[in-house]
Amino acid sequence: MTTAAVPRGGGREAITRAARESFAERGYHGSSIRDIAARAGLSLSALYHWHSGKQDLLAALIEESTEEYFRRCDEALRDAGDDPAARLGALVRATVEYRISRQVESTIAASEWRNLDPAHRERLDGMRAAATRLWADLVEDGVARGAFRCEHPGDARRAVVAACNAIAHWYEPDRGLAVPDLVDRYTAIALRVVDCR
Structure with a gap:
């Protein structure tokens, strides 16, 4: 059985920072989960380790x-x-x-x-x-x-x-x-x- 890699150090903080930047620049609807992951320097699977999606990110922020x-x-x-x-x-x-x-x-x-x-x-x-x-x-x-x-x-x-x-x-x-x-x-x-x- 394989397990997904867990983001190391700063993963959650990097996602929060990236979501904040993206929502501020593009608004909620103009931001994509892929863009947020890319800004954070993480894969989508790493982002999903911390948050279930864009809605969860907005609420958490x-x-x-x-x-x-x-x-x-x-x-x-x-x-x-x-x-x-x-x-x-x-x-x-x-x-x-x-x-x-x-x-x-x-x-x-x-x-x-x-x-x-x-x-x-x-x-x-x-x-x-x-x-x-x-x-x-x-x-x-x-x-x-x-x-x-x-x-x-x-x-x-x-x-x-x-x-x-x-x-x-x-x-x-x-x-x-x-x-x-x-x-x-x-x-x-x-x-x-x-x-x-």
Whole structure:
């Protein structure tokens, strides 16, 4: 009995990198599994060792980058203490830094979400809902404690999240806008939106 060769070192990472590049350049429908394998420097059989196909690759790319986002948010909130304004600033910072450092993945997730099959979409919708709940709980806690005085917490939360997420679409490092300055700017915007006194 013969067994298929298992890719050595960096096989999975090479596939992820190749899929990210191909989806960013050509979109989901314009990318072929053969092209992704070629970009990764692997055979099709080696690619199939890690992923069952292009749909699985797209879902894995979105899931892995979303898990990293949650890790960053958890770390930021853990260090922020209990003050609602500090916690909101920490979540804004984690989101802005993530959207800048993972621009390609952020753009792919936003533009290719519609191409996920129902099973993948249902599973990943849970991650999206968890992110929404993270922000909503933070804003609602600030309102309940009198730190935020916005009349419409849900709308305030949507406005802040949309602004932070949009950074992935327009940010260019060579514009001369340093990331810490952008974080400060968006934190100030967020605090005004929730009417932090």
